[in-house]
Amino acid sequence: MNKKLIILIILIVLFIGFPFVLSGFWVRLVTNIFMFAILASALNIISGFAGYAAFGNMVFFGVGAYTVAVLMNKLGLSFISSFIFSGLVSILLALLLGMLLLRLKGHYFALATLGAAEAIKYIIDNLTDLTGGGQGITIPSLHGSPFFVNSVFYFLMFVLLIVIVAFTWWLSKSRLGYALKAIRANEEAAGVMGINTTVYKITAWTLSGLFTGLAGAVYAYWFSYIDPPTVFNVMWVVRMFVIILLGGAGTVFGPLIGAFILESLSELIWSQFLNLHLGILGTIIIITVLLIPNGIVSLLKTDRGLKGIIENIKKSRTGAL
Amino acid sequence: MLLQAIINGILLGAVYGTIGIGFSLVWGVMNIINLAHGSFIMIGAYLSYTFYKAYGIDPFLSIPIVMLILFLIGYVIQRFLLNLVVRGSIFITLTFTFGLQILIANICLLIWKADFRSINLPYSGVSMSLGGVIIPVIRFGVFIIAVILTILFYLFMKRTKVGLAISATAQNYEGARVVGVDVKNIYSITMGVSAALAGVSGALIIPIMSINPFIGGPLIGKAFVISVLGGLGSTVGALAGGLVLALVETIGTTIIPSSFQNLLGFVVLVLVLVFMPQGLFGKRSYNE
Structure with missing residues (x-):
């Protein structure tokens, strides 16, 4: 346990130092990995823990991004207050949809969830006066040297990531986390055992939506231009699911590992x-x-080298006829 | 004007019906939402296009070849890939079929490029007039073939041994296995038949609308709405779902601005799911 904690602290210190050593390209790459790790961790709460396939989860990302965009562009609010508002809007939306x-x-x-996400996309697309419609909307960008700008977004995502990982870690040991796992295993039985499944499910999705929305809020400020097809693209959710599967669903660090693998692969290899x-x-x-399907971590849990990994692959296959 | 819209809707509805039948077959029998179904439709359309452009074969005549090729594609994908995960959780099958969908989209992009493709048949301008309503010959032909194939599919499911085995597997796959049904093979045939129906849908679409490699996504959106409206029930349900969607679309264009149409479709989808999860016609499980 202590060993893990020490590794974690070393990693955090390393990541704090990153923007001061690396070039802008690498800082943006790691920021992007952080963002996907946040999104995947957020989806992990409802899908990994509770077992509900929220295939429309990008709706919170889009709504979070649009809240920041509209408040900053139309009302001239500061990023900080828009960020807080977008968290509130995400919570409200998740409660209603939930x-x-x-x-x-x-x-x-x-x-x-997919249908609701598409419907909300078209609503935003049609509210042209407020959201700019299909033209998209620009967000006043952050002024300063490239180093400053890159570092700000790097640390915004980093802090958000630390918060959600700490939260997931707490969740994995909490009453709420156990209730969600019980729902995933057998919802009816969980209900019979006295778990108020509705309340727990809505809580889980609200938390999931909150973090997804906040990531969207930072994304909007970071990219300073958004339009409906981009932020409501179903590919966001697909990537989140692949990340969760790669890293391990329902685990604390799985989404981080998965995001690191998928997004660095994506940037460095196949973007060519x-x-x-x-x-x-x-x-x-x-x-x-x-x-x-159970994540890379589960495969590496062996002391028999490559042979053990191959055995794990055979064991982990789910759903074969 | 309204009568014309209704006729157009009915003609288009039969094609939507074939989309819905193929899609809900896989959903009902294997409990998989096949996100690659739109890609199968797209392959069918591209094959039909290629047969016409390269060999001058009329798209109505190449339908049997298109169906055969798509059947084989579906069979092979199920037999060697999907059967390995078919009883896994929803994330697994949804993610898997989505991966398949973007892989197929990319392959089509490499072969047929990103341009919009369509077929302009020599008789595309010919139409019949019936009491003030204009019926283009092509759309009428598309309608007739869609109806014939729906009837054939219905007979296949009710009258042949394979069709009955598919229904049995859908109702209880352990039970079907016990009485000697080769479930792996039946699943593969089911996917093959579904893909063949998708191929027909594609071949019927290409003379009346243009396609590009990214049309798989929007098509799958339509398939969702059709099968949810029709319920997972029978062939008839899917056909009815297709008709309803097509009528809403064609009548909708005359009443509501086009920018709100997509919105309307998805709102209806969500409301039907929440308040009438068995579809408009109330069937619970496949082919009961």
Whole structure:
């Protein structure tokens, strides 16, 4: 336990030092990895812990981003207050959608969240006066040297990541976390045992939506231009799911490991092949699902070297006929 | 004007019906939402396009070849890939089929490039007039073929041994296995039939609208709405769902501005899911 803590502290110190040593490209790359780690950790709360496939989770990302954009562009609010507002809006949206949709299960829930996300995308697309519609909207950008700007967004994402990881760690040991795992294992039994499943599910999705929305808020300020097809793209959620599967669903550090692997692969290797970008991502998805559905960490838990890893791959395969 | 919109809706609805039938077949039998179904439709459309452009084969005549190729693609994908994860959790199958969808989109992008493609048939301008309503011959042909294939599919499911085995597997796959159904093979055939139906849908779409490699996503959106409206029930449900969506779309264009149409479609989807999860016609499980 202590060893893990020491490694964690060393890592945190290393990451604090990063922007002062590395060039802008690398700082932005790591910021991007942080962002996906936050998004995947947030999805992990509802999908990994509670087992609900929230395939429309990008709705919170988009709404968080748009809240910041509209408040800063139209009302001239500061980023900090817009950021807080976007957290509130995300919570409110998650509560409303949760009460409406969390009575559904399985595929029906997945489809309904996707449908709701698309509907909200079109609402924002149609509120042209407020949101700029399909033209998109610009956000007043942060002024300063490139080093300053890069570092600000790096640390914003970093702090958010530390908060959500600490939260997930707490969750994995808390009453709420156990209740969610019970719901994932068998919702009816959990209900019979006296767990108020509705309250717990809505709580989980609200937390998930809050962190996703905050990440979207930082993203909007970071990129200083957003439009509906970009921030409401279903690819966000697909990446989150692949990251969770790669790293390990329902674990604390799985989403971090998965985000690190997928996003550095994406940036460094296949961004070179523009024509094959989607195909390679698709292939990675298929291989991940077939070979490592429980995450890379679970495969490495062996003392028998490569042979043990191969055995783990065979064991971990789920859902074969 | 309204009558014309209704006729257009019915003609288009039969094609939407074939989309819905193929999609809900896999969902109902294997409990998989196949996000790659839109890509199968796209492959069908591209094959039909290529047969026409390269060999001059009329898209209506190449349908059997397109169906055969798509059947094989579906069968192979199920047999060697999807059967390995088919009973996994929702994330697994959803993520997997999405991976398949973007892989296929990329392959189509490499082969057919990003341009919009469509077929302009020599008889595309010909139409019949019936009491003031104009019916283009192509759309009528598309409608007739969609209806014939729906009937054939219905008979296949009700009258053939394979069709009955598919229904049995859908109702209880352990039970089907006990009475000697080769579930792996039946699943693969199911996916093959679904893909073949997707291929037909694609071949029927290409003479009436243009496609590009990124159309898989929007098509799958339509498939969702159709099967949710129709419920997971029967062939008839999917056909009805297709008709409803097509009518809403064609009548909608005359009443609501187009920017609100997409919004309306998804709002209806969510409301039906929440308040009528068995669809408009109330069937619970597949082919009961």
